[in-house]
Amino acid sequence: MKPFVAGLMLIFALTFYSVSPAMAAEWKGMNIIQYCTGDSVLFDDSTCRAYVQGIIDAHELYKGEGKHPKSFCAPSDKAEREKGESLVPKWLATFPERWRQKPVDLIVHALNDIFPCRRR
Secondary structure (H helix, E strand, C coil), rough: HHHHHHHHHHHHHHHHHHHHHHHHHCCCHHHHHHHHHHCCCCHHHHHHHHHHHHHHHHHHHHCCCCCCCCCCCCCCCHHHHHHHCCCCHHHHHHHHHHHHCHHHHHHHHHHHHCCCCCCC
């Protein structure tokens, strides 16, 4: 049993070591494209959705505290919000010339187009 556990630990350590430098590297736009289109071995579309949702949550938090400009207005309705979030990969695919920009910039610009704030 001990050799089995040691073997599992070794596999885990080697996997962590091989993934860690890639994850530690600064994300570029191309990376978010790969994650959002499922074009990556290590990540799937859940990474993209989590990244987009994190940006929306952070934006809402900072907007509520008056620390962030109102650049997009995500709907409070969960179904509408998820529908809009699912458009992010399509938006990204439309602008390949921007793929080298920072992912947060790309996603904020996408969300600005997908969830524009209505003028009152």
